[in-house]
Amino acid sequence: MASVYEGPIQALIDELGRLPGVGPKSAQRIAFHLLKIPPEDVARLATTIVEAKRQVTWCRRCFNFATGDLCTYCLDERRDRTVCCVVEEARDIVAVERTHEFHGSYHVLQGAIAPIEGVGPEQLRIKELLARIGDEGITEVILATNPNIEGEATAMYLARLCKPLEIRVTRLASGLPVGGDLEYADEITLGRALEGRRDL
Amino acid sequence: MHLASLELRDFRRYVHADLELGPGVTVLEGANGAGKTTILEAAAWVALGRSFRGVPDATLVRDGAETAVVRAAVRSGSDGVGRHQTLDAELRRAGRNRVLVNGHALARARDRLDLLRVTIFTPDDLALVKGGPAGRREYLDDLLGFLAARYDAARADYEKVLRHRNALLKGGLRGADAQHTLEVFDEQLARAGAELVRGRLRLVGRLEAHLGAAYAALAGRPAEVAGRYEADWAPDGIDPDDAEAVLRDALVALHRREVERGVTLAGPHRDEWRILLDGMDARTHASQGEQRCLALALRLGGHAVGRETIGAAPVLLLDDVFSELDPTRADALAAALPAGQTLITTATTIPTAVRPERHLRVEAGRVLAGAA
Numbered sequence: 118m119a120s121v122y123e124g125p126i127q128a129l130i131d132e133l134g135r136l137p138g139v140g141p142k143s144a145q146r147i148a149f150h151l152l153k154i155p156p157e158d159v160a161r162l163a164t165t166i167v168e169a170k171r172q173v174t175w176c177r178r179c180f181n182f183a184t185g186d187l188c189t190y191c192l193d194e195r196r197d198r199t200v201c202c203v204v205e206e207a208r209d210i211v212a213v214e215r216t217h218e219f220h221g222s223y224h225v226l227q228g229a230i231a232p233i234e235g236v237g238p239e240q241l242r243i244k245e246l247l248a249r250i251g252d253e254g255i256t257e258v259i260l261a262t263n264p265n266i267e268g269e270a271t272a273m274y275l276a277r278l279c280k281p282l283e284i285r286v287t288r289l290a291s292g293l294p295v296g297g298d299l300e301y302a303d304e305i306t307l308g309r310a311l312e313g314r315r316d317l
Numbered sequence: 318m319h320l321a322s323l324e325l326r327d328f329r330r331y332v333h334a335d336l337e338l339g340p341g342v343t344v345l346e347g348a349n350g351a352g353k354t355t356i357l358e359a360a361a362w363v364a365l366g367r368s369f370r371g372v373p374d375a376t377l378v379r380d381g382a383e384t385a386v387v388r389a390a391v392r393s394g395s396d397g398v399g400r401h402q403t404l405d406a407e408l409r410r411a412g413r414n415r416v417l418v419n420g421h422a423l424a425r426a427r428d429r430l431d432l433l434r435v436t437i438f439t440p441d442d443l444a445l446v447k448g449g450p451a452g453r454r455e456y457l458d459d460l461l462g463f464l465a466a467r468y469d470a471a472r473a474d475y476e477k478v479l480r481h482r483n484a485l486l487k488g489g490l491r492g493a494d495a496q497h498t499l500e501v502f503d504e505q506l507a508r509a510g511a512e513l514v515r516g517r518l519r520l521v522g523r524l525e526a527h528l529g530a531a532y533a534a535l536a537g538r539p540a541e542v543a544g545r546y547e548a549d550w551a552p553d554g555i556d557p558d559d560a561e562a563v564l565r566d567a568l569v570a571l572h573r574r575e576v577e578r579g580v581t582l583a584g585p586h587r588d589e590w591r592i593l594l595d596g597m598d599a600r601t602h603a604s605q606g607e608q609r610c611l612a613l614a615l616r617l618g619g620h621a622v623g624r625e626t627i628g629a630a631p632v633l634l635l636d637d638v639f640s641e642l643d644p645t646r647a648d649a650l651a652a653a654l655p656a657g658q659t660l661i662t663t664a665t666t667i668p669t670a671v672r673p674e675r676h677l678r679v680e681a682g683r684v685l686a687g688a689a
């Protein structure tokens with residue numbers, strides 16, 4: 118889209134349009150909203166962004182978000198340090214936490230192997246994971262990467278790396294969503310669940 | 318299943334057209350360029366979510382309009398007397414298209430297939446027989462996806478893995494990390510590829526009988542039509558249970574050459590499904606007339622497999638099918654038309670054996686009811 122608005126307005130639209138999930142139309146809508154609301158509201162938003170950016174860093178150990186040296190999970194003494202759940206992004210931790218089933222530690226890879234996007238293992242926090250396995254006495258690694266091509270590739274890559282380390286490596290089972298009716302499960306999931314069925 | 322009516326708004330050259338349709342044969346007659354094919358394209362868009370001519374959706378919106386709408390009233394069910402349902406497809410020049418069923422947005426794009434499925438034949442389908450293997454692979458994969466969602470997924474997975482693997486090979490594969498990553502993508506390519514190949518082999522097995530029958534009916538003579546699935550990575554033939562391991566080993570053996578070429582050299586994206594007519598490769602040995610018959614037999618065979626699988630005949634769309642056939646074969650096709658709904662476009666008179674239920678005249682982007 119060509120610049121249609123005066124300098125600062127267009128600059129704002131352009132900046133907002135760079136955010137993930139914000140298309141040109143949304144960028145325009147948000148910009149107009151910001152220009153309409155009281156200056157103190159805008160200032161508060163701006164300060165919040167700057168402050169969050171200043172205070173939040175990566176956890177030195179697991180690469181989750183953290184406001185200090187370590188994140189809340191790494192600081193929590195009650196968590197089992199021998200089991201480590203490996204996820205792609207910090208937001209995936211929230212999903213695992215919601216189950217209340219996992220009490221181990223985490224490791225955030227900050228991405229997944231995707232050669233099309235130029236992302237290889239060296240761009241991910243894999244060396245750091247291997248170092249942790251040696252240093253922290255981790256005995257089981259749970260590979261909780263996404264069940265798509267990139268997530269599977271990353272899990273397979275990690276499984277190969279971990280093999281000589283003689284630790285337990287597990288992968289989240291993919292299958293039917295629990296609590297849903299079979300009737301509503303999509304055919305692909307159902308087809309794969311059938312293929313991967315287990316004896317009871 | 319059949320289309321009870323079809324309405325076009327701002328679709329290609331049509332400002333507005335409203336067609337009353339029904340079971341049996343409907344003939345759409347008009348001069349070349351009058352807009353006959355557009356009617357089929359609109360009907361097919363509702364079922365497929367894309368143009369069968371392979372053009373971008375934005376080009377289907379009429380010049381000067383922002384949104385094209387195709388509304389199809391369909392009756393589903395094997396007997397065609399199921400309840401009336403409406404499918405609305407909205408194509409936008411800019412922004413997302415959407416499809417509504419009875420006024421509600423579709424949760425999954427595939428759900429529309431429960432209401433409407435189509436089989437399309439166009440004169441370009443000659444390339445299925447006459448052209449290279451890519452067209453035949455696409456024919457098989459399209460049909461597979463049409464029959465089962467998991468093959469749509471397998472195909473998408475395979476294409477994604479292939480792109481990743483090619484990107485990796487193009488990068489020159491420097492270092493141990495890259496070498497290990499390639500091995501991971503070998504496994505993934507073999508897994509997704511084997512799934513796709515198993516589907517193709519099963520389909521090919523089911524198709525063969527239908528192909529032979531359709532061809533014999535069109536050619537007016539008994540003939541042996543066979544397909545031979547060929548893969549460089551399995552020169553002695555494919556054992557479905559073993560395909561994954563065999564493909565993986567083939568990839569490993571090719572690593573050095575693949576790095577030199579920067580591209581994946583083995584897998585279902587390079588396989589061939591050779592069509593044999595009386596034991597000879599139809600691509601090189603069949604006459605033009607035989608090739609046309611075979612192309613049509615491929616579509617009719619796919620149509621029959623589709624009917625077998627879903628328990629109802631898809632709507633058959635035949636674009637300009639008679640102009641390319643000699644009179645004997647045209648009569649044979651008319652006699653061999655499967656039961657169900659068929660829409661036929663023609664610029665000339667059609668064989669008397671067709672006996673259409675409806676006859677519509679198309680002139681410069683308008684549809685006129687014609688004398689039957």
Ligand SMILES: [Zn+2]
Binds near residue numbers: 177178180188189
């Ligand atoms: Zn941490």
